[in-house]
Amino acid sequence: MAGQDYTGALPLRLLAEQFAKLPGIGMKTAQRLAYFVMSYSDEEAKAFADAILHAHKTVHSCKICQNLTDREICPICSDAGRDRSTICVVEGPKDVSAFERTREYKGMYHVLHGLISPIDGITPDKLRITELLKRLQGGEVKEVIMATNPTPEGEATAMYLSRLLKPLGVKVTRLAFGLPVGAILEYADEVTLYKALENRNEI
Amino acid sequence: MAGQDYTGALPLRLLAEQFAKLPGIGMKTAQRLAYFVMSYSDEEAKAFADAILHAHKTVHSCKICQNLTDREICPICSDAGRDRSTICVVEGPKDVSAFERTREYKGMYHVLHGLISPIDGITPDKLRITELLKRLQGGEVKEVIMATNPTPEGEATAMYLSRLLKPLGVKVTRLAFGLPVGAILEYADEVTLYKALENRNEI
Numbered sequence: 001m002a003g004q005d006y007t008g009a010l011p012l013r014l015l016a017e018q019f020a021k022l023p024g025i026g027m028k029t030a031q032r033l034a035y036f037v038m039s040y041s042d043e044e045a046k047a048f049a050d051a052i053l054h055a056h057k058t059v060h061s062c063k064i065c066q067n068l069t070d071r072e073i074c075p076i077c078s079d080a081g082r083d084r085s086t087i088c089v090v091e092g093p094k095d096v097s098a099f100e101r102t103r104e105y106k107g108m109y110h111v112l113h114g115l116i117s118p119i120d121g122i123t124p125d126k127l128r129i130t131e132l133l134k135r136l137q138g139g140e141v142k143e144v145i146m147a148t149n150p151t152p153e154g155e156a157t158a159m160y161l162s163r164l165l166k167p168l169g170v171k172v173t174r175l176a177f178g179l180p181v182g183a184i185l186e187y188a189d190e191v192t193l194y195k196a197l198e199n200r201n202e203i
Numbered sequence: 204m205a206g207q208d209y210t211g212a213l214p215l216r217l218l219a220e221q222f223a224k225l226p227g228i229g230m231k232t233a234q235r236l237a238y239f240v241m242s243y244s245d246e247e248a249k250a251f252a253d254a255i256l257h258a259h260k261t262v263h264s265c266k267i268c269q270n271l272t273d274r275e276i277c278p279i280c281s282d283a284g285r286d287r288s289t290i291c292v293v294e295g296p297k298d299v300s301a302f303e304r305t306r307e308y309k310g311m312y313h314v315l316h317g318l319i320s321p322i323d324g325i326t327p328d329k330l331r332i333t334e335l336l337k338r339l340q341g342g343e344v345k346e347v348i349m350a351t352n353p354t355p356e357g358e359a360t361a362m363y364l365s366r367l368l369k370p371l372g373v374k375v376t377r378l379a380f381g382l383p384v385g386a387i388l389e390y391a392d393e394v395t396l397y398k399a400l401e402n403r404n405e406i
Contacts, residue, residue: 009273011258018254022236033225035296037255038262038271045259049252051221052240055214056248059241068241070212093238 012038064135066111066128068093076100076109083107085142087135089161091115091149099147107145110135115153116160124160132161136168143171150177150195215241267338269314269331271296279303279312286310288345290338292364294318294352302350310348313338318356319363327363335364339371346374353380353398 012034019030037045061067062074069075076082076096086107090096091114099105112127135141144165148154162172178196179188188196215237222233240248264270265277272278279285279299289310293299294317302308315330338344347368351357365375381399382391391399 009258009262009271009277011254011261011273012271015254015258018251021251023239024232024235029227031297031300032227034258035271036226037259040259042259045255048221048224049255051214051218052248052252052255055212055218055237056240056243056245058214059212068212068215068238070214074212094234097234 061111061113061128065109066113066131067096067109068111081106084140086145087132087141087143088145088147089132090147091154091157095147110144112148112157115148115151116157117153127157129161129164133164133168136165136170141170143173146172146174150175264314264316264331268312269316269334270299270312271314284309287343289348290335290344290346291348291350292335293350294357294360298350313347315351315360318351318354319360320356330360332364332367336367336371339368339373344373346376349375349377353378 012031015037016027016030016034019025019033020027022030025033037048040048058070059068060070062069062077063072064077065074067074067076071078083106087110088099088105088107089110089112090099091112093111096109096111099109110128110132112129112132114122114127116122116124116127132144136144144161146158146161148157158174162174165172176199177192178199179185179192185193215234218240219230219233219237222228222236223230225233228236240251243251261273262271263273265272265280266275267280268277270277270279274281286309290313291302291308291310292313292315293302294315296314299312299314302312313331313335315332315335317325317330319325319327319330335347339347347364349361349364351360361377365377368375379402380395381402382388382395388396
């Protein structure tokens with residue numbers, strides 16, 4: 001009965017295993033979370049389980065931008081006040097949240113749901129690229145901003161899409177990389193510093 | 204629609220809030236976990252929700268040792284091979300797991316479900332102390348080991364129980380505190396070093 005992972009009860013171990021499936025949560029943390037849920041009232045436990053089922057059932061990709069939403073068309077795509085001539089292409093839904101927090105960007109988004117990474121088996125056909133091309137057909141879109149991370153996969157995806165989209169007559173831009181605001185030169189890594197130098201602006 | 208915590212969809216935000224209720228999980232991690240659950244298949248999402256409900260419904264305190272279990276009497280208390288003359292008193296179920304991992308302790312346990320901490324409103328009557336006293340009535344128990352953490356609350360609880368139990372004619376012991384195995388003297392904190400000196404043994 002007393003094993004390496006003794007947790008007192010099988011249902012508790014099963015719950016801990018569910019928590020351990022989540023990214024960044026190891027078995028020890030997962031056990032702690034499972035014990036914590038045991039201190040919930042019946043209503044709280046039900047609310048947690050229902051939140052999982054409800055979110056999983058009702059949330060899907062927006063038909064236009066592919067961001068996660070519980071409507072057919074997400075609030076951003078259905079907002080008449082936004083600039084439809086610009087599409088910001090991002091890796092995932094959390095990048096949309098990040099840009100929205102700036103409260104400055106008023107254009108549209110397109111969520112790829114991943115980055116090209118052949119080593120992980122993620123080829124361009126696994127991403128929502130066809131859906132992006134379809135949005136460019138009307139001629140309404142003037143600029144596509146590549147807002148993928150400055151990682152090898154992010155750069156490769158931006159490059160790939162840029163080559164794919166330019167022949168369609170659309171302006172393709174890339175996020176500026178340089179010193180983060182408030183940074184101290186001395187502590188900046190060399191790649192960032194090089195990017196900051198390369199992309200310098202006249203003042 | 205686009206707020207400070209824009210998550211694209213209300214059900215997603217509700218799920219993230221559920222994750223954020225768990226100890227050690229902030230809102231940013233909670234959002235990441237909620238997005239991750241969106242990548243689950245229907246079966247996986249259902250398994251997660253069911254694990255919560257099932258564990259919460261079936262797991263309760265063992266009638267004897269108060270550890271969490273899905274049976275009336277937990278596997279340790281119903282194990283005929285264990286030494287019923289010794290009870291190891293611990294703060295919570297995860298401490299039982301820790302002792303079981305040593306594979307050396309063969310006695311019984313008693314889980315207090317907390318430590319005395321008047322500042323947090325945890326008075327002795329909030330802990331499973333009555334249940335412990337009941338176990339000592341038969342005269343079968345010869346030794347009670349206080350295995351609470353070496354924190355102020357753990358020490359206070361051990362002291363309190365020791366004064367309560369000694370008059371009943373039972374031997375009350377405390378875990379040894381000293382240098383952890385593999386530690387280097389130079390880096391040990393002064394309290395640990397003092398404890399190691401104080402509890403020195405003849406060799």
